[in-house]
Amino acid sequence: MSDAQAQIPVTVLTGYLGSGKTTLLNRILSEDHGKRYAVIVNEFGEIGIDNDLIVESDEEIYEMNNGCICCTVRGDLIRTVETLMRRPGRFDAILVETTGLADPAPVAQTFFMDDDVRAKTRLDAVVALVDAKHLPLRLKDSREAADQIAFADVVVLNKTDLVSEDELRQVEASIRRINPSARIHRTERSAVNLTDVLDRGAFDLKRALDNDPHFLDNDHDHEHSHDHDDHDHHHDHAHSSHIEESGVKSIALRGGDMDPKKFFPWIEKTTQIDGANILRLKGIIAIKDDPERYVVQGVHMILEGDHQRAWKDGEKRESRLVFIGRELDEERLRRTFEACQA
Amino acid sequence: MPTVAPLDLTAHCIAASFISDIPHFALADGTVHRLDHGHKHLDAHEGGLLCAVANETRDRLLTGGEDGKVLSLGTNGTAQTLAEIGRKWVSAIAAGPRNAVAFATGRTAHVRLPDGTVKSFDHPRTVEGLAFAPKGMRIAVARYNGATLHFPATAGKPAELEWAGAHIGITFSPDGNFLVTAMQENALHGWKLADGKHMRMAGYPAKVKSLSWGPKGKWLASSGAPAAIVWPFQTKDGPMGKAPLELGTRGDTMATTVAFHPTEEILAIGYGDGMVMAVRVADAKEVLLRRPGKGAITSMDWDREGRRIAFGSEAGECGVIDIAG
Numbered sequence: 001m002s003d004a005q006a007q008i009p010v011t012v013l014t015g016y017l018g019s020g021k022t023t024l025l026n027r028i029l030s031e032d033h034g035k036r037y038a039v040i041v042n043e044f045g046e047i048g049i050d051n052d053l054i055v056e057s058d059e060e061i062y063e064m065n066n067g068c069i070c071c072t073v074r075g076d077l078i079r080t081v082e083t084l085m086r087r088p089g090r091f092d093a094i095l096v097e098t099t100g101l102a103d104p105a106p107v108a109q110t111f112f113m114d115d116d117v118r119a120k121t122r123l124d125a126v127v128a129l130v131d132a133k134h135l136p137l138r139l140k141d142s143r144e145a146a147d148q149i150a151f152a153d154v155v156v157l158n159k160t161d162l163v164s165e166d167e168l169r170q171v172e173a174s175i176r177r178i179n180p181s182a183r184i185h186r187t188e189r190s191a192v193n194l195t196d197v198l199d200r201g202a203f204d205l206k207r208a209l210d211n212d213p214h215f216l217d218n219d220h221d222h223e224h225s226h227d228h229d230d231h232d233h234h235h236d237h238a239h240s241s242h243i244e245e246s247g248v249k250s251i252a253l254r255g256g257d258m259d260p261k262k263f264f265p266w267i268e269k270t271t272q273i274d275g276a277n278i279l280r281l282k283g284i285i286a287i288k289d290d291p292e293r294y295v296v297q298g299v300h301m302i303l304e305g306d307h308q309r310a311w312k313d314g315e316k317r318e319s320r321l322v323f324i325g326r327e328l329d330e331e332r333l334r335r336t337f338e339a340c341q342a
Numbered sequence: 343m344p345t346v347a348p349l350d351l352t353a354h355c356i357a358a359s360f361i362s363d364i365p366h367f368a369l370a371d372g373t374v375h376r377l378d379h380g381h382k383h384l385d386a387h388e389g390g391l392l393c394a395v396a397n398e399t400r401d402r403l404l405t406g407g408e409d410g411k412v413l414s415l416g417t418n419g420t421a422q423t424l425a426e427i428g429r430k431w432v433s434a435i436a437a438g439p440r441n442a443v444a445f446a447t448g449r450t451a452h453v454r455l456p457d458g459t460v461k462s463f464d465h466p467r468t469v470e471g472l473a474f475a476p477k478g479m480r481i482a483v484a485r486y487n488g489a490t491l492h493f494p495a496t497a498g499k500p501a502e503l504e505w506a507g508a509h510i511g512i513t514f515s516p517d518g519n520f521l522v523t524a525m526q527e528n529a530l531h532g533w534k535l536a537d538g539k540h541m542r543m544a545g546y547p548a549k550v551k552s553l554s555w556g557p558k559g560k561w562l563a564s565s566g567a568p569a570a571i572v573w574p575f576q577t578k579d580g581p582m583g584k585a586p587l588e589l590g591t592r593g594d595t596m597a598t599t600v601a602f603h604p605t606e607e608i609l610a611i612g613y614g615d616g617m618v619m620a621v622r623v624a625d626a627k628e629v630l631l632r633r634p635g636k637g638a639i640t641s642m643d644w645d646r647e648g649r650r651i652a653f654g655s656e657a658g659e660c661g662v663i664d665i666a667g
Contacts, residue, residue, distance in 0.1 A: 060468055062508040064527055075508055086354040086370040115548060
């Protein structure tokens with residue numbers, strides 16, 4: 001409960017078996033980057049490094065008894081993180097490895113919903129490793145592969161040497177369609193720069209946007225140019241085949257200044273009603289008569305918002321909001337969002 | 343005036359406990375310190391210490407660690423290894439009659455019976471907490487969606503008590519009539535064991551991490567709120583339909599540890615800022631025992647006479663409070 005202690009950053013690493021997670025973990029544990037990591041793994045298994053700070057933890061989903069069906073946390077992580085945090089001097093950051101079949105939502109929600117965990121740690125970023133060759137198949141045969149991409153702040157597109165440039169572009173386009181705001185890094189043998197995956201501050205609303213000045217700028221039209229001829233904004237049309245494959249889609253909304261009396265009740269109600277289907281949401285909102293940008297993010301029904309910084313001279317005051325999820329009613333979201341404009 | 347004899351250590355205190363009336367402090371870094379004609383310490387668990395409790399006769403400290411060991415420590419600095427489970431963490435421990443010990447590793451509860459044999463009970467979910475019943479050889483396991491009762495000395499079937507949600511701590515009332523669990527969702531749950539009747543004790547702003555029964559089991563004190571929440575257990579139906587007492591209310595921090603005096607209806611309350619107070623149940627009169635320090639109080643224990651309190655904090659500040667001074 002003491003506030004004196006700084007919050008320890010936590011990186012969540014997701015990805016299917018064979019996507020290169022173990023290789024990346026071994027690099028993080030062995031490379032000289034000046035930080036000590038405590039690593040929570042599902043199985044000691046492949047990690048060939050003997051280290052006191054590698055902790056095994058069996059995935060255990062706890063439903064919160066509060067009537068909210070998507071409010072799930074990882075009981076094992078609560079225990080393990082609390083135990084680790086009793087000895088904070090031993091490490092600088094925590095890395096959580098999940099299995100390929102793990103649902104990333106309870107992992108992320110643990111860091112928002114458990115007060116003790118939240119007091120001592122902060123979620124830094126969700127990193128998804130993706131095997132460039134096998135992703136198309138994974139997206140067809142599993143729900144988890146799309147969920148992991150939907151949740152990711154950083155996607156490491158690995159094993160790029162096993163596919164052609166053309167296939168690579170298609171895989172990248174698939175990732176973009178699920179999650180337009182994730183950073184994508186192409187790598188071979190998990191050789192991503194560690195600075196691109198660690199200490200990202202992706203859940204720190206202010207920092208995430210400072211790091212990414214083009215946040216939410218990349219509307220779908222650019223990505224579509226790889227595999228579609230039309231460069232216009234017929235999103236619904238362009239998406240349809242893909243939605244059938246993974247069930248996950250993103251909906252990007254744009255508007256002008258928002259009326260705070262309408263917008264805040266709307267977003268709260270929306271996350272209550274559609275929370276079970278919303279995997280992630282992120283947005284920058286222009287509030288009428290407010291000189292500062294307001295930023296929001298969410299995981300299922302959990303919603304956070306804060307002022308970020310003043311709108312700059314010459315910067316277009318605009319509200320942008322992205323929902324990533326399943327079975328979202330795009331027409332209704334768009335219509336009700338636009339109705340919140342001042 | 344109460345006086346405080348501080349013992350400033352450097353790791354999170356898991357348990358402060360009087361063992362043969364000598365104050366012991368078990369720390370998360372694996373060391374166990376004692377104040378016995380000077381400060382002495384023992385490196386008990388390699389890697390770290392996860393749980394510790396006094397045995398029933400309060401002359402040995404039982405500890406579990408990241409090294410997969412369960413130890414029984416004497417006051418002369420010796421350690422006896424009661425069990426070695428390998429690379430598994432020993433995450434919870436409880437002391438029972440005639441030196442029986444229960445401990446948890448992952449989803450398994452182990453019981454070391456008085457004759458030294460160890461029995462193991464596997465569960466579908468993690469064993470979050472353990473408690474011995476006050477009478478008979480019976481243990482209760484806190485788990486996801488309820489509690490399980492085992493009779494380790496016999497081959498009897500376990501009894502399951504169901505209540506949705508994650509149960510993370512557990513205690514029997516001193517008369518053995520009630521079983522109470524602390525839950526992930528900031529509440530206590532109870533069962534009247536005779537008829538399985540449920541008791542819901544909700545409304546806490548934080549998780550309940552500390553529970554303490556008053557003399558003769560008339561009260562159950564709990565942490566998890568800006569005051570100590572004290573439930574009345576004087577009648578056969580427990581606290582149902584009755585409001586709890588709120589003792590030692592603070593505006594700026596939370597009660598993190600509670601410990602009832604062994605014979606008087608006086609409650610010691612440790613807070614998130616390191617303060618310790620004693621509060622009398624009858625008139626809620628408060629006495630400051632320790633000023634705020636660097637971290638939350640994590641453990642407290644009264645000596646047998648009820649004159650001294652051993653305490654420890656998450657910042658490693660430990661010590662002994664002498665009530666009479």
